[in-house]
Amino acid sequence: MEKQEYNITVYTENQIGLLSRIAIIFTRRKINIESLNTSPSEIDSIHRFNIVISESEDVVRKLCRQIEKQVEVLKVYFHTNEDVIWQELALYKVSTDVIAEKVSVERLLRENGARVVVIRKDYTVFETTGHREETDTLISILQPYGLIEFVRSARVAIIKDSDGFNSKIREFERLEPGEEVIENEYLNQGQKVFTM
Amino acid sequence: MLDALIAEGVDTIFGYPGGAIMPIYDALFDYSDKLNHILVRHEQGGIHAGQGYARTSGKVGVVFATSGPGATNLVTGLADAQIDSTPLVCITGQVFAHLLGTDAFQETDVINITTPVTKWNYQVTDATEIPEVLAKAFYIAKSGRPGPVLIDITKNAQIQKFSYEGYTKCDHIRSYRPKPIVRPQYIQQAAELINNAKRPFIIWGQGVILGSAEDEFKAFVEKSGIPAAWTILGAGAIPTDHPLNVGMLGMHGNYGPNVLTNECDVLIAIGMRFDDRVTGRLDKYAKQAKVVHLDIDPAEIDKNVKSTVPVWGDCKETLPLLTALIEPKTHTKWHERFDDYSQQEYDAVIHAELNPASGELTMGEVIKQLNELTKGEAVIVTDVGQHQMVACRYAILNKTRSNITSGGLGTMGFALPAAIGAKFGAQERDVIAIIGDGGFQMTLQELGTIMQTGIDIKIIILNNKFLGMVRQWQELFNERRYSFVDIESPDFVAVAAAYKIPGKCVSDRADLAGALKEMMESKGSYLLEVMVTKENNVFPMVPQGCSVAEIRLK
Numbered sequence A: 001m002e003k004q005e006y007n008i009t010v011y012t013e014n015q016i017g018l019l020s021r022i023a024i025i026f027t028r029r030k031i032n033i034e035s036l037n038t039s040p041s042e043i044d045s046i047h048r049f050n051i052v053i054s055e056s057e058d059v060v061r062k063l064c065r066q067i068e069k070q071v072e073v074l075k076v077y078f079h080t081n082e083d084v085i086w087q088e089l090a091l092y093k094v095s096t097d098v099i100a101e102k103v104s105v106e107r108l109l110r111e112n113g114a115r116v117v118v119i120r121k122d123y124t125v126f127e128t129t130g131h132r133e134e135t136d137t138l139i140s141i142l143q144p145y146g147l148i149e150f151v152r153s154a155r156v157a158i159i160k161d162s163d164g165f166n167s168k169i170r171e172f173e174r175l176e177p178g179e180e181v182i183e184n185e186y187l188n189q190g191q192k193v194f195t196m
Numbered sequence B: 001m002l003d004a005l006i007a008e009g010v011d012t013i014f015g016y017p018g019g020a021i022m023p024i025y026d027a028l029f030d031y032s033d034k035l036n037h038i039l040v041r042h043e044q045g046g047i048h049a050g051q052g053y054a055r056t057s058g059k060v061g062v063v064f065a066t067s068g069p070g071a072t073n074l075v076t077g078l079a080d081a082q083i084d085s086t087p088l089v090c091i092t093g094q095v096f097a098h099l100l101g102t103d104a105f106q107e108t109d110v111i112n113i114t115t116p117v118t119k120w121n122y123q124v125t126d127a128t129e130i131p132e133v134l135a136k137a138f139y140i141a142k143s144g145r146p147g148p149v150l151i152d153i154t155k156n157a158q159i160q161k162f163s164y165e166g167y168t169k170c171d172h173i174r175s176y177r178p179k180p181i182v183r184p185q186y187i188q189q190a191a192e193l194i195n196n197a198k199r200p201f202i203i204w205g206q207g208v209i210l211g212s213a214e215d216e217f218k219a220f221v222e223k224s225g226i227p228a229a230w231t232i233l234g235a236g237a238i239p240t241d242h243p244l245n246v247g248m249l250g251m252h253g254n255y256g257p258n259v260l261t262n263e264c265d266v267l268i269a270i271g272m273r274f275d276d277r278v279t280g281r282l283d284k285y286a287k288q289a290k291v292v293h294l295d296i297d298p299a300e301i302d303k304n305v306k307s308t309v310p311v312w313g314d315c316k317e318t319l320p321l322l323t324a325l326i327e328p329k330t331h332t333k334w335h336e337r338f339d340d341y342s343q344q345e346y347d348a349v350i351h352a353e354l355n356p357a358s359g360e361l362t363m364g365e366v367i368k369q370l371n372e373l374t375k376g377e378a379v380i381v382t383d384v385g386q387h388q389m390v391a392c393r394y395a396i397l398n399k400t401r402s403n404i405t406s407g408g409l410g411t412m413g414f415a416l417p418a419a420i421g422a423k424f425g426a427q428e429r430d431v432i433a434i435i436g437d438g439g440f441q442m443t444l445q446e447l448g449t450i451m452q453t454g455i456d457i458k459i460i461i462l463n464n465k466f467l468g469m470v471r472q473w474q475e476l477f478n479e480r481r482y483s484f485v486d487i488e489s490p491d492f493v494a495v496a497a498a499y500k501i502p503g504k505c506v507s508d509r510a511d512l513a514g515a516l517k518e519m520m521e522s523k524g525s526y527l528l529e530v531m532v533t534k535e536n537n538v539f540p541m542v543p544q545g546c547s548v549a550e551i552r553l554k
């Protein structure tokens, strides 16, 4: 099966050590994590991981089952890039003098969907969000003007076809797992939404 | 903490003290009437004893160790328990919380070291967490697919006073679903496949035992009339001599079960995980068959072998549902195929192994003689190597929880400490450890534990003066280049005697039966060393990289 980028979404309890428990599921198989973001979700006390790897669907499905098996993991989904809306955020620091003198700042901002975060006497910080190519473009534009520092965030991705996790969480809190939570009929049908 | 253990029904602890766990040991001093602490000789021995205890008793094994080296000595046992799904709660002491990360004396990052080899682990730095964390630990260790849990408790938490408001057992964790929901449509589909099958074949593993589903399993097998074979951890779930039990699977398993795996039309896998030692070459494994896979762990379904029908759930619940839907059959013609292969194997391998007329003793004849004394009632604990395969192949087991061995990890040194634990877990049963001359030297310090506790286990060393299993591979696949497998041993009987354990060494056929009888009849532990032929090979064998159908008889 062919490798492609997959976006793995993991809902977890907020627990020390869980990050390494999840990370070793990839490293044990010598799979590179291309991007990893973890942050509190919209639900109090529940964290959401966004993990990006390049693998075949078969491998990704197995990895997701291993992740979901961890005691503090509530739910795992995986999606191809077509099934998510995703963004990365990038910050660029350049010298204010150089920028003020040599660049048409307005054009730069407009053409790259960037905005200015701060302007100080000695430096200016721009910000863009977008896909990798888009944030890369601004690097190459700013490089000739002495880009001082650049940083890019991990990918965050919203699942196109989901009803959110809020309704699910109530199921988890009941003692017996409810039918919808299990959803294992999807399992062997190569469905886009994988859960168990 | 100790009250919590008692509330969980713990009666036995295997452990070893040290600086960072001293407050717990100090408290234990006043609990010696309620909690039987067994002082082992090495923490690895402690955890293997915990495993043996868990495997015979069906309860959670409890192990104590100190920080640093005490905790790292547990790692092999944790890995073993993780891969063999053995429920354990290990409690390790840790340095004071304010010293964490400072390279304090005997500080190691136990949580991170043990994360890959535990089902769950947790560090307690505040004593108020202890009751809840222990409740979770026991629940996680034993529910769903069981496994080892490690709780690391910093010394400040061990001496901290707090108001203890009693103990509540844990029966639910929001993010943890130990049992997948049973899906009636899968049961139906499975039953249809089974009812229409011409050559169905059941393969079962330890899941049947872990789920206490032996009766449900037997009812299923008997109604279906389907031949059934076992993985080594599944051995004993139904008796060896049950007419539908056709034998052992895998690399050194029986001839018919291996060959016919690639001829059956429906393969029904129950509580087993298609380990590579069972499947041989995966892309040539049961390709012709429709596969029904019953397992409690969703991550096992489709992991190695794609299932046609996945029957998720606890087999104690799913098997009766399936039994109700299947038609009673006998599959006489199909059974004859197994009988035929069984005869071929007997003629080519088993007869000579069990009944050598002359020459040196064989491992097989020792097991055969032993069967006559145990009548299949004993717990057989094996180490890792040729003797393990021979014991698993030939030991008669009438009861469940009778075959204690390191299956998934293949840990040499497992048997002696595991046998000690097995005895504590099943005090009314005879426990016999069968160990190689190599493996015995890995954990023989536990003879000290036997001496001090006065426990009664029987130890048989099958001494072939070689790391036999490795030697066998070197003979077969490395042109007899015997690279560092020639192992010298001390006088094992004298070693045992130093620990006040009586023993004997035999090498003549004429003495074997008598020596075994003397061992079984002796009060207390006994060590019998049997000198066996040096260069025997275990057959049949599925060589690595070959399909199960390519199993060799010689």
Ligand SMILES: Cc1ncc(C[n+]2csc(CCOP(=O)(O)OP(=O)(O)O)c2C)c(N)n1
Residues within 6 Å of the ligand: B383, B384, B385, B386, B387, B388, B410, B411, B412, B413, B435, B436, B437, B438, B439, B440, B462, B464, B466, B467, B468, B469, B470
């Ligand atoms: C801890 C450990 N180290 C190494 C091995 C590799 N190994 C597997 S079987 C074996 C030989 C065992 O020799 P012995 O205990 O004498 O048993 P025999 O095969 O001779 O019956 C070895 C070295 C292992 N399984 N475990």
Ligand SMILES: [Mg+2]
Residues within 6 Å of the ligand: B385, B436, B437, B438, B462, B463, B464, B465, B466, B467, B468
């Ligand atoms: Mg040997």
